[in-house]
Amino acid sequence: MTNRICQLFNITYPIIQAGMIWCSGWKLASAVSNAGGLGIIGAGSMYPEVLREHIQKCKQATPNPFAVNIPLLYPDLEELFTILVEEGVKIVFTSAGNPAKWTSFLKEKGIIVVHVIANLKFALKAQEAGVDAIVAEGFEAGGHNGREETTTLCLIPEIAEAITIPIIAAGGIASGKAMLACFALGAEAVQIGSAFVVSEESSAHPAFKQKVIGAKAGDTALRMKKLVPVRLLTNKFEQEIAVAEAEGASAVELQQLLGRARAKKGMFEGDMEEGELEIGQIASTLHEVQPAAEILMNIWESFLVERDRISNLAI
Numbered sequence: 001m002t003n004r005i006c007q008l009f010n011i012t013y014p015i016i017q018a019g020m021i022w023c024s025g026w027k028l029a030s031a032v033s034n035a036g037g038l039g040i041i042g043a044g045s046m047y048p049e050v051l052r053e054h055i056q057k058c059k060q061a062t063p064n065p066f067a068v069n070i071p072l073l074y075p076d077l078e079e080l081f082t083i084l085v086e087e088g089v090k091i092v093f094t095s096a097g098n099p100a101k102w103t104s105f106l107k108e109k110g111i112i113v114v115h116v117i118a119n120l121k122f123a124l125k126a127q128e129a130g131v132d133a134i135v136a137e138g139f140e141a142g143g144h145n146g147r148e149e150t151t152t153l154c155l156i157p158e159i160a161e162a163i164t165i166p167i168i169a170a171g172g173i174a175s176g177k178a179m180l181a182c183f184a185l186g187a188e189a190v191q192i193g194s195a196f197v198v199s200e201e202s203s204a205h206p207a208f209k210q211k212v213i214g215a216k217a218g219d220t221a222l223r224m225k226k227l228v229p230v231r232l233l234t235n236k237f238e239q240e241i242a243v244a245e246a247e248g249a250s251a252v253e254l255q256q257l258l259g260r261a262r263a264k265k266g267m268f269e270g271d272m273e274e275g276e277l278e279i280g281q282i283a284s285t286l287h288e289v290q291p292a293a294e295i296l297m298n299i300w301e302s303f304l305v306e307r308d309r310i311s312n313l314a315i
Contacts, residue, residue: 017191021042028196041055043069114135115135212233
């Protein structure tokens with residue numbers, strides 16, 4: 001397929017692997033890029049020198065384009081962006097913050113910039129800031145989420161009518177059918193997180209992968225809206241948050257309950273009760289651990305089948 005996203009990133013398939021904390025290191029990013037999609041190193045869980053190491057290893061593992069995701073609410077931003085420039089990273093996805101300052105810095109260095117948003121207001125601001133494309137992420141997505149709780153089905157067409165830059169749809173996508181639906185709504189690519197969390201190359205703890213593929217419908221919930229909304233898989237910690245919120249806990253109280261390194265404890269170290277387990281609603285449809293390349297090709301081939309099926313419908 002040739003469209004604006006494939007041309008922008010120089011990739012074969014318009015399938016992007018999300019930059020997920022504790023799950024998307026160089027092994028996953030390079031595997032997706034080698035398969036023809038765009039792999040992303042998730043820098044949100046990395047100290048600067050760890051990020052540099054992952055970038056260097058990814059460059060050794062794939063000749064194809066890959067990206068780095070930088071959450072703008074994290075510390076050490078200047079050092080992180082300096083590393084990206086020094087290591088010759090060509091594509092950067094920013095998220096969780098205002099892209100205005102860093103977009104101009106990156107563009108001056110010849111770097112392609114994509115920003116993740118969850119509503120129309122910030123889509124327009126990102127376009128105004130000069131980003132090359134946006135990721136429009138619906139309420140179904142795992143991890144940090146929009147406060148508006150707008151679903152992908154509503155979000156994509158609203159934004160497609162208002163902006164001119166390419167849209168990458170995210171949230172609730174793990175199949176060719178969902179990908180085709182997003183294209184019908186105005187997207188030119190999809191970003192997929194949860195399905196790649198349970199890939200063989202994901203750095204997620206094996207216990208977390210098994211909990212994800214055992215998830216049923218309704219096993220995730222959006223929590224901590226007084227802080228930064230995040231979709232979590234049900235466990236002891238999530239239930240403690242639910243009780244605290246029901247009792248009117250303040251942002252300060254929720255922050256104390258969250259503590260430090262809670263996501264690392266769950267997704268990376270494998271504490272399935274006390275850890276923060278970030279995953280999307282689509283987890284209930286994921287049933288096995290597979291190689292990343294197989295996941296990508298299954299989605300792409302299913303997309304083609306569904307596209308042909310729709311085009312052949314008798315009206």
